[in-house]
Amino acid sequence: MSKRKCLINGASFTIKKCGVQLDDLINSTVGKKKNQLSLAVAVNNELVQKSKWKSMIIKEGDVIEIVQPFFGG
Secondary structure (H helix, E strand, O other): OOOEEEEEOOEEEEEOOOOOEHHHHHHHHHOHHHHHOOOEEEEOOEEEOHHHOOOOEOOOOOEEEEEOOOOOO
């Protein structure tokens, strides 16, 4: 089993298996509460619609940004 690296929010992250879906990666990063949160996700500076999270496959070297809005001032 080969390990591959990508960046999530600027931190190095190792993908333990080939063909990991973006949705699974979000689950491992944010947790199962992801459906209750308002999240925006970009891969390589391109916004990925929530409807495509399960079909997007993360590759070695991808840069993923996961953000959520917060309120206050």
